[in-house]
Amino acid sequence: MLPVRHFSAWLAASALLVIALVIGSLGTGPNMPSLAGPDKLQHFAAYCFLAVWFGGLIARPHYWKIFVALACLGLALEFLQFAMHRGRQGELLDMVANLTGVAAGLGLGAWLTGGWVLRVEAWLARS
Numbered sequence: 232m233l234p235v236r237h238f239s240a241w242l243a244a245s246a247l248l249v250i251a252l253v254i255g256s257l258g259t260g261p262n263m264p265s266l267a268g269p270d271k272l273q274h275f276a277a278y279c280f281l282a283v284w285f286g287g288l289i290a291r292p293h294y295w296k297i298f299v300a301l302a303c304l305g306l307a308l309e310f311l312q313f314a315m316h317r318g319r320q321g322e323l324l325d326m327v328a329n330l331t332g333v334a335a336g337l338g339l340g341a342w343l344t345g346g347w348v349l350r351v352e353a354w355l356a357r358s
Contacts, residue, residue, distance in 0.1 A: 232289060233287075233290055233346060233348060233349055235348055235349070235352055236356075237352065241288055241348060245284065245285070245288065248281060249281070249304070252277055252281065252304070253308065255277075256308040256311075256312065256319075257308065257311055257312065257315065257317075259319060270325070271324060271325065271328040272328075274305075274325050274328035274332060275328045275329075275331055275335070277329075277332065278301055278305060278328075278329045278330075278331075278332030278333045278336065279332035279333070279335045279336040280332075281301055281332075281333070282298075282301060282332065282333045282335070282336025282337045282339075283336040283339055283340055283344050283347075285297045285300075286337055286339075286340025286341075286344060286346075286347075287345065287347035287348040287351075288348050291340070291341060291345050294337050294340065297333070297337060298333055298337060301329070301333045302329070302330055302333060305325075305326055305330065305333075306326060308321075309321035309322065309325055309329075
């Protein structure tokens with residue numbers, strides 16, 4: 232992880248984002264929010280966002296670890312959707328959308344947004 236001043240806050244926010252993805256991926260029932268838009272686009276956007284998020288916290292030479300971790304998370308969630316038989320379906324194309332989102336997010340991080348957390352902390356320090 233990059234040398235950040237508010238490590239515990241960034242860690243807690245990261246955990247909440249991953250928990251939200253897990254609940255959104257595995258939750259069923261009438262109380263679950265329904266997102267607008269094509270399912271594959273939702274998968275792409277969620278994993279792209281997480282890749283950009285973690286790309287802001289992790290140094291670029293370690294981006295491969297983000298890719299592996301998010302790929303494993305996506306694969307595990309798709310397998311659990313398939314295995315749980317609770318109204319959710321694990322799909323190969325969802326996994327493709329997940330991986331494409333991670334790759335796009337890390338590409339964006341390598342090109343433009345990487346290390347964004349340091350810029351946020353510098354801005355907060357000035358305020």
